Amino acid sequence: MDMRAGDYLQIIKEYHISWLCWRLLYVGKIKLLCHVAQAERFFKTGHFSLKIRYSGRHGKKGGPGDGDMDSRLDMLSFDLRSLQACVRGLGESDQERLLRQAGQAAEGKITAFSSRILDYGSPIRWNVNPVTGCPVDMRLKWYEIPDFDPKRGDIKVIWEASRLTHFYAFARAYLLTGDERYYRAFSAQLGSWLERNPSGYGPNYKCGQECGLRMINAWMVYSIFKECGCISPGDKRNMEELIRRCYRKICSDFFYAHRCIRNNHTLSELCGMILGAWCFREEARLKKAYRWLNEEIRRQFFADGGYRQYSYTYQRLALQLMEFVLKIEPITGHGLENGNRERLAKSAAMLYQLQNEDGDVPNYGSNDGALIFPVHSCSYRDFRPVVDGIMKGIKGKSLYPPGAYEEEALWFLPGKSSAAGEPAHPLVNKSGFSARSSRSDAPGPNHMQKELWRPAGLERKSRIYPDCGCYMMRRGNMMAVLYQQSFDSRPAQMDQLHLDLWVQGVNVLCDSGTYSYAEEEGKKLALTGSHNTVKVKGTEQMRKNGAFLIYGWPRSKILAADENWFCGRMVSVNGYAHQRDVSYKGQRILIRDTVEVIGRNEKKTGCAGCDPGGKKSQMQGKKEEHRDGKYGFGPFSEYRVLFHTPCKVRKNEDGLDLLWEGNVLATLKSDSRTIKTKPCYRSLFYLQKENITEIYMTPGKGETVTEIVIAEETDG
Template sequence: MGVPEVLWRVQQVAQKKVTKLGIGLASEPPAPDTSRFGRSFLHDGAGVDVPALTAAADAILAGFWNVFALHAIPLGFPPRWNRDPKTGTDAPMVLGKAIDYRSEKVVGDIKYLWEPSRHLELVTLAAAWRSTNDPRYLEGARTLLASWFDQCPYPQGVHWTSSLELAVRLLNWACAWHLLGGADSPLFAGEGGQRFQRRWLDNVYQHCHFISGYFSRHSSANNHLFGEYMGLFVACQTWPCWQASRRWLDIARHGLEEQAIEQNHADGVNKEQAIYYQHEVMDMMLLCQLVAQANGSSFSQPYMARLEKLADFVAAIMDRNGHVPMTGDADDAQMVRLAYGAGWCPYRSLLASCAILFKRGDLKAKAGGFDDKNRWLFGAEGERAWATLQEQPEHPVTAFPQGGYYLLGKNFGQENEVRLVADCAPLGFLSIAAHGHADALSFTLSVKGQEILIDPGTYAYHTQKQWRDYFRSTPAHNTVTVDGVDQSEIAGAFMWMRKANARALLHRPLDAVQVFEGEHDGYTRLPDPVLHKRRIAFDAEANRIVVTDFLSCIAEHEVLLHWHMSETCSVATTKDGFTVSAQDVTLEFSCAAPGLELALLRAGEEAPFGGWISRSFDVKATTTTARWRGRIKGSASIVTTISIQGLAQGRAGIAPI
C-alpha cells in the first residue's frame, strides 16, 4: 500500500469506531418527498416463460431456495436472514462494520450468508405477480421484505458490512419496486400500506447513506466500487426523495463514467483479467444505461463505446456453441435474475442486449436468441428491433494487446471451427490483483464448438484455502510450472505479492502457419532465474498445433507441463503421448522432450492436485489432466504437437486482426 491508501484505511477504521457511538449514522432518516419517483426501466415481460417463472416463485414461497451448490434447500419462508444456510452458523447481531466477515468461525461461509440477502428472489416474486396478478406473489414480496427489515435492522449484523452487497440489494429493490407497480402498488394501499412504504424508503435512505460513506478505494477499487456506484445511481434515479439524493446521484454518475474507462482497457478487456467479472461489469453498465434512458438521460459516448468494446471481446473468445473460457475468478453472481428457463447463458444474454443497443447483427448471431431477461429490459419494441437485425458472419477481433489475449484458429462461427485463446495478460487489476490467476501463457482450445483444453475455473473464495489456492495456481492451467512454485506468489485469498509480467512477442493470425509468441518473468525470481517463452503455431491446412516452450536457465530444475481437458472428453494414453476424444473430434498429443514422463491425473487427484474442474461456485467435478514431468539442466525446449482429426482440410475462414 502507498501512503494515501494507508491513511485512507486508518480513516476507515476510525470511522467504524465512532459509529459505535452513534456518530455519522442515519438511524432516523429524514421524511421522504413522495411527490415524484423515477420511471421504470423494466417492461411488462410479454412473451416470457411464465411457467418457469412461476415455478421459481412457488419454490420460494414453499421455502426452498437455491444458493450456490445448495439446491432446493429448505430455508423456510421467510428464511432466517442472519443464518448461513451452508454451515448453520448464526452471525452476531452487533455493529456490522465490527464483524470479521472473513472469519468462518464468526459467520460461516459469508458468500452463502450474503447471497439470499441480495434479494434476487424478491424480483422473482415481483415478476411472477406482474405476469399473473396472483396475490400470493404480492403478499410474498411484502412478507420477504418485512422479515428482512425486522431481522436486519440498520446498522446491525453482517448485511451492513459490505457496500457492494447493499448496492446489489438496492438494484433488486428497484426492480421489484417497478414490477410491483411503483408508488401505486397495491402493497401501499391504505394506512398500513403507507407505513410499509415509509419503512421501505427509510431502508433505501440508510442503504444510500451507508454506501456513500464506505466506497471501496485504492487497491479495493475494482468491480466492488463499480457496483457501489451502480446501486447508488439506480437508487437515486428510482427514489429521488431526499435532499441528499441529487448529490449522491451526481457522485454515482461521475464515478460510473470514470470507472468505465479506468477498469476496462480500450481494447475491451476488463482489467481484473477475470472473464466472469467482465460479464458483471458489463451488466452493471448496461443496467445503468437503461435506467438513465428511462429517466431522460444517457451516459457519455466514451462510456457506451467502452461497453461495446467489452462485448467485442466476449464475442471473440466465445466458441460457436457459447462456451467462454473460465479465465480468472468467478462467483456466479447475477446483478438481477430475470430469466428462469433451463440453459440460460449470461454471456449470450449480454451479447443479445448489446446487439439491440448497438444495432449489431454480428452480436445477434453470437447471442443466438432473444431471452426473457431482454424481454423485461427491452420489451416488445426491443424484440421487434431484434427481429429486424440481419445476422452477419463472424469476423472476430483476434488481438487484444492491452488486455493480453490473442486468437488463433479458423472457420470462426462455422461447423468446423477451431478457436484457440492464448493468455499473455497481466495477473490482475491494481496492487492486489484480487481476482487474477497464475495463468500466464496458458491457452484454451475449442474444436467444432466442443471444449477440449479448458481453464478449470475457481471453486472457492473465502473458505477451503487449499482449494482456493489450487484453482488459481499455475499447475491448474495449461502452461509450465518450474520447481513446484507458481508464476506469481499467493499472499492471501484475494492478494498476490510478486507478480509475473507477461509480454507478447509476436502474433501473426493471417500467415499460412498462424503464430503467437509470448514470455513471462515469473520464474526469474528463482535462485537460478528461468525465463519462460512459449510459441504456439497453428497450421490451419494440416489442422496441427505445435507448442514450443523455451526455458532459459543455467542450473537444474524440475518442470511440469499440464494439459487440462474438459469433462466431456475421454482421454487415453498412446505410445507417444495421449489422445483426447469429444464426440466426432479426436486430438493426438505428443511431446518431444528428453526425460519427461507422462501421467494422467483422473477422477480428482489430490496428491498432487489434478483432474478437477469447477463450472460453478463451490461445485467441483472430476475430469482428466495430463501432466508431463521431468528435469532439465540448462536451457531446454519442450515441443508438444497437437494433431486435430475429424476436420476438413483447408484454411477457410481465417479472420483478420
C-alpha cells in the first residue's frame, strides 16, 4: 500500500511519536549491522553488556561465578508422583497418541502449530522450512535474514521446531513408560540444536520471543529428566550454553520488544530475561525484569480480564507464561504484585465464561497455533487447562470437575524438592521406574482434585467486558458474542461489530481465523470481509500496511448494552459509519445494521430503533421504517452484511436454515434485497484451512434487519 503524508500523521497520532522513534532506532540498528558487521560488538558491550557468571564451555573461560550456574540450573522441581499418576491415568487412546507423537518427534517429525506433522529430518535440519523445502543460509547473521521471503515461506515454520515444545512429549512419554529412548532423544536434539545454530547466526536468533520460549521449554524438560536421574554432565553444559546464548540475544534487543512491540513478545522475552538473570545471579537485572513484567501485566491485561492484543490464542499464551512465572516465584525470591495476580485470575475467569462445554472459545483475533506448553492431552482448541492452571496457581482451587486438563496445573504448581543425597524421586531413579509405580497401582489422574471452587459470581451467564470490548449474551444452549473496541493499541484484525454465535456447542456464525501471517490467504482473513459484520464496497474498516501495521482506528461508542441487548456504533476513517443493534428475546436474535456515509459535516446520530433515554423500543418481530431524516443519516454506499458459517446451508421459503449433522440449529431471515451464499474458508489451525460458507445480504437501503431463529434443543 502506498502511504501518504496523512497516513504517517495518523500512525503518529495513534502509536505516538515515542513508538516511531524507537521503531526507527531499531531499523537503524539493523541497517548499521548489515553494513558494518563490527558494530555488533557495541551491542554486546557497554550499555548492552551481559556480565554473566559462566561455568565454562566451548572454549570460554570460567568467570568469578564458576559453578554458580550449575547449582541454580538444578533448582526447579516437580511433584513427579502426581505427574506420573496423571499421565498413567490417561485413557488408552490418549496414551497411544502421546507415544506416537514422542516417537515421531524423536525422528524429526514434529507436531507443528498443534495440528500437523512436519518432517524436519533426522537429524533435524533446524534451518529448513519443511513445507517449502527451502533452507536458510546458516552463514548469515540473524539481521541479514528477511522477515518475509516468498521462496523460503513462512519463517514461523522454521521457528516451530526450535521452540522445542516437542520436548514435553519426550518427558511425558518417559513418565508414562520409563523408556530411556525418550531421554536420549531429548539429549541428542538439545546437543544438535547448539551444534547447528552457532550463536547469532541463522533464523533461530531473529526473534527474542523464540529465544525466551526455547529457554523455558528446554529448562522445564531438562529439570524433569534431572529429577528422574537421567541428566549427564554433557546435558548440563548444553543447557547452560543454550540459556547463555538465548539470554544474550534477549538482552541485546529487548528495547524493541519493550518499546515497540509491547505484546506477548514482551512477556516472553521478560520471562527469558528472568530465567537468564536468575541463573547467572544478576540480581539487578532480575529485579528490573520483574518490575518491567509487573508494568506490562498492568498494561496488557485490562481490569475486566480482557487482553490488549485482542486474541484469545494470545491471551492463553500470556496466561501460560504467567503460570511459569508463578512456578518460579519461590526460587527466584521475586513475584507478581497482588493486583496483577487478580488481573490474571479475572482473565482466566473471562475465558471460562466464553467457553463451550468442551473448552473451546470463539476463534477471535490472531490465531497462530501457539500452545507454548503442550503439557496435557486435551485438544488445541480446549482452553480449560490454562484456566485450571491459573486458578489453582492463584486461588488454589479449580472451576472444573476432575478431568485430563488438570495435568497442566501439575506442571506449574511448585514441586517437592528432594533432600541432598536422596534419590531423585521415590518413583524414578537412575535404574528406572519401580514396580510400585505401575499404572494399576498409581492413583487416578484426578486425585489432586480436592474441592470444586465455583462461587456464585462465576456461573456462566451474559457478561459485559467494556474495557476489552466484549459483549456476551447467554441463554440456554445459545451464546452470542459481539466485539467493539475503543483501541489504544495496535489491533490485528478488522473485526469491529463482529458477531460470533454458538448454538448447542456449534460455532454457527464464526470468525474466519488467521491461516498465516506471511501468505496472501492469511492477509485477507485479517480484513473486514472475513468477519460477521458490514463490508462497504471498495473500502475497509481501517487501513493496513505490511503484515501487521493497522492504523486509522475507528471511533467507537457503545450506545447501550445489557444481558439482552447491544447497540454500538463505529465511525471509520475511510468515510462511513456502521451502527449495529442486537437484541435477544425468546429464541430470536434481531440484528439491525445501519450504514451511512460520513463527510466533513458528520451529524451526531442516535441509536436506530432505540429511544433517546437508552431504553429499548418494541422492535422484535417488526420491520421498522428507515428514518434518514430523523436520525441524520447521509446517503449510504453499497454494502453487504456478511456472516460466515461452517454449517450446511439450506434455502427455505423465508431464508436459510443452518444445519449441523442433519439438524437445523438456526434459521436466518433478512429484509435485504438479496440473500446469497458463496464458498469461502476459515482457519482454526495455523497453515490449515477448511471450507465454510459466506452468507451475504445486499440491502436496498441504508438499514438492514436480520433475524436469527434459534432451534429448540431436542433429545437425541
